[in-house]
Amino acid sequence: xxxxxxxxxxxxxxxxxxxxxxxxxxxxxxxxxxxxxxxxxxxxxxxxxxxxxxxxxxxxxxxxxxxxxxxxxxxxxxxxxxxxxxxxxxxxxxxxxxxxxxxxxxxxxxxxxxxxxxxxxxxxxxxxxxxxxxxxxxxxxxxxxxxxxxxxxxxxxxxxxxxxxxxxxxxxxxxxxxxxxxxxxxxxxxxxxxxxxxxxxxxxxxxxxxxxxxxxxxxxxxxxxxxxxxxxxxxxxxxxxxxxxxxxxxxxxxxxxxxxxxxxxxxxxxxxxxxxxxxxxxxxxxxxxxxxxxxxxxxxxxxxxxxxxxxxxxxxxxxxxxxxxxxxxxxxxxxxxxxxxxxxxxxxxxxxxxxxxxxxxxxxxxxxxxxxxxxxxxxxxxxxxxxxxxxxxxxxxxxxxxxxxxxxxxxxxxxxxx
Numbered sequence: 121x122x123x124x125x126x127x128x129x130x131x132x133x134x135x136x137x138x139x140x141x142x143x144x145x146x147x148x149x150x151x152x153x154x155x156x157x158x159x160x161x162x163x164x165x166x167x168x169x170x171x172x173x174x175x176x177x178x179x180x181x182x183x184x185x186x187x188x189x190x191x192x193x194x195x196x197x198x199x200x201x202x203x204x205x206x207x208x209x210x211x212x213x214x215x216x217x218x219x220x221x222x223x224x225x226x227x228x229x230x231x232x233x234x235x236x237x238x239x240x241x242x243x244x245x246x247x248x249x250x251x252x253x254x255x256x257x258x259x260x261x262x263x264x265x266x267x268x269x270x271x272x273x274x275x276x277x278x279x280x281x282x283x284x285x286x287x288x289x290x291x292x293x294x295x296x297x298x299x300x301x302x303x304x305x306x307x308x309x310x311x312x313x314x315x316x317x318x319x320x321x322x323x324x325x326x327x328x329x330x331x332x333x334x335x336x337x338x339x340x341x342x343x344x345x346x347x348x349x350x351x352x353x354x355x356x357x358x359x360x361x362x363x364x365x366x367x368x369x370x371x372x373x374x375x376x377x378x379x380x381x382x383x384x385x386x387x388x389x390x391x392x393x394x395x396x397x398x399x400x401x402x403x404x405x406x407x408x409x410x411x412x413x414x415x416x417x418x419x420x421x422x423x424x425x426x427x428x429x430x431x432x433x434x435x436x437x438x439x440x441x442x443x444x445x446x447x448x449x450x451x452x453x454x455x456x457x458x459x460x461x462x463x464x465x466x467x468x469x470x471x472x473x474x475x476x477x478x479x480x481x482x483x484x485x486x487x488x489x490x491x492x493x494x495x496x497x498x499x500x501x502x503x504x505x506x507x508x509x510x511x512x513x514x515x516x517x518x519x520x521x522x523x524x525x526x527x528x529x530x531x532x533x534x535x536x537x538x
Contacts, residue, residue, distance in 0.1 A: 142169020143500040147328070149173065150230045151211065152239040152246075154181045156284070156310055157343065158268050159207040160317030162238050165324070166210035167493040167502045173230060173518055174211040177218070178536065180511040181208070191485045198484040200508070208508035209480065209490060214519075215512030215538050218249050222537045227251070229522040232259045236324050240268040243278045253338055262336040264327035266320050272342040282343040284310035291347030292364075296354055299369040316346040376422040376429060377401075380459065381437040388442050391455040395419065404452035405436050405445070482507040512538060 147170040151162040159174075159181070166172040174181070183204040191205060192198035214230075217223040231237055237256070239246055246252075246267070256265055267273075270282020288294050288306045298305035323339045330337070348355070354365050357373060365373055370389070372378035378391045392401050395418065399411040410416055410432070415425045422429055437445060442458060449456040460468070466477045478492045485507075493502040515538045519529050532538045 141500065142167065142502050143497060145169040145500070147171070147236065148234045149236040149238065150227070150234040151175060152227070152237070152241070153268060154240065155183055156207060156313035157282075157316040157320065158238050158240040158266075159183075160314055161266070161268075161320035161324070162211065163207050163209060164317070164321045164493070165236065167504075168495065169500065169502070170236070172211040173514075174208065174213045174509065175216050175218075175227060175230070176213055176511060178215060180215070183207075184511065191482075191488060200485065205485075205488060205508045206491070210505050211509055212506075212514035212518060213509035213512055214515050216515075217537050220535070220537050222532060222535065224250055226519065226522065226532075226537070228259055230518075231256065231263060233522070234260065234263055235328065237263050237265045238268070238320070238324070239266070240282075242281055243269060243273060256338075257336070260336065262331055264324050264331070264336055265338045266324050266327075267338060267340050268316060268320060269340065269342045271344045273340050277344075284313040284343065287312045287343040287347050291344055292351060292355075293347055296351075296365050296367055298367045300367050302367070304367070311350075312343045312347045315350050316341060316343050319346050319349070371426075371430075374423065375419060376426050377433055379430075381434055383437055383442040383445055384440055386442045387459050388437075388445055389457050389459060390437075390449065393455060397454050398422075400452040401449070401454045404448045404454060405433070407432070407436055478504060480504050480507050484510065 144165060147165070149162055149165050149170045149172040151158065151172050151174045153159055153162065154176075162170075162172050162174070181204060184201055186203040187199075187201035189202045190199050191202060192200050214226075216226055218227060231251075241249075253265075256263065268282075269278065270280055270287065271277035285306055288297075288311070289304070291312065293312070294304035294306055297307060320339075320341050323341060327337060327339055353374060358364055368379075370380040372391075375391070375393060378393065380387050380389050390401075392398055398416075398419075399408075402408050402411040410429070414421070416422045416429055446456055446458065465471060471477065474492075474496075476492055477489050480488050480490045482488050488507065490504060492504070495502050515533075516529055519532070519538070520526075524532075529538070
C-alpha cells in the first residue's frame with residue numbers, strides 16, 4: 121500500500137508521488153566532461169531523471185582534489201573535496217583510460233547506446249582520441265553531442281583552455297562588478313562556468329526535441345559566448361550609448377533606488393522597482409516630500425539625479441536599525457531584505473519551506489547535505505537518487521550492461537584500462 125503521508129513541500133500530494141521518476145527517465149547521457157560547466161550541466165540532466173555515466177580519467181575528475189574543505193578521511197581513502205560533491209550527484213562513475221584502444225572501445229560502446237554526449241575537451245582533443253564528428257555520426261546518428269569550449273570553435277582563441285576566472289575578465293563581466301572606486305572583481309561563484317552549464321542543459325533538451333525531424337546533431341557552446349550572453353541589459357546599454365558601463369557596486373544601472381543601504385546596525389537591500397512603489401517607499405522611511413519632488417518624479421528622473429537622491433536616502437536609513445526598516449518596508453509592500461551569508465540564506469523560512477538544503481547519505485562519507493534541484497515538477501519530480509560516486513564505483517556494472525563478461529572486465533582492470 122502506498123504511503124499517504126503528505127510531502128512537506130507539497131502537502132496535498134501523497135508520499136507515493138515522490139516515487140515517480142523524473143521527466144528525463146530513460147535518457148542516457150555519456151558525460152566526458154570534467155570540473156564545472158559540463159558536470160553542472162549533466163547533474164541537472166541527472167536530477168531530471170537521466171542516467172548519466174560519468175567517464176573519468178584514471179586519476180579522476182580534477183575537482184575530487186580541489187580542497188579544502190574536505191569530507192572524509194585521507195587515511196581511509198575516502199577524502200573528497202566538497203567542490204566535487206557539489207556537481208556530481210545522481211551519476212555513475214566509470215574510470216576509463218582513453219589513451220588505450222580498449223578504453224576507447226568501451227567509450228564507443230557507450231556512445232552507440234547513448235542519447236546525449238557531453239564533453240569539454242580542448243579544440244581538437246576529442247578528435248585526436250578518435251572521436252571526430254564523422255566517427256560519432258557513424259557510431260550513433262541520433263546522439264545529441266554537446267561540445268563545451270572556452271572561446272568557441274571559430275575564433276583565434278579556439279584552441280586555448282577555458283577558465284572561468286579568465287573568461288569573467290575577458291568577457292566584460294569583471295569590468296561591471298565591484299565598487300565604483302575599486303578594481304574589477306569576479307563574481308563570488310564561478311558564474312561563467314555555471315551559466316555555460318545552464319545554457320548547455322537548455323541546448324541539449326532542445327536537441328532532444330529536434331531529434332524526430334533533425335536527428336542527432338552537434339551543439340557548440342563556450343564560456344565566452346555564455347558570459348557575453350548574460351551581460352543582457354548592460355550589453356544593450358553599451359550598444360545604445362556607445363559607452364562601456366562601469367562599476368556601481370550594489371547599485372543598479374537603470375533603476376533608483378535599487379541597492380544596499382547602511383542602517384544603524386548593519387545594511388539592507390532595497391529595490392524600488394515600480395512607480396507605484398516609490399511614494400510608498402518615501403512614506404515608509406518618513407520622507408514623503410521626496411515623492412512630490414519633480415527631480416525624482418519618475419525612475420528616469422531618479423536615475424538622472426541619482427547623485428542627489430541616494431545620499432538623502434542613505435542619511436535617513438542610517439537612523440534606524442535593519443529590523444525597523446524591514447518591518448516598515450514590508451508593511452508598505454516595498455521589496456527589501458537583509459544581507460545574509462550562505463548558511464543564513466539556507467536557514468531562512470523561505471529556503472526551509474522549499475527544502476533547499478537536503479540530507480544525502482554517502483556510502484563512505486556518511487551524511488552530507490546538498491543543494492536541492494530548483495525544479496518542481498507536479499507529476500515527474502526530481503530527486504537525489506544517488507550520492508556523488510566514488511571514482512570508478514560503477515565500472516563493473518556499466519561494462520556488464522555493454523555486454524562485457526566478468527573475465528574481460530577483470531582483464532581490463534588488471535591492465536589499468538578501468
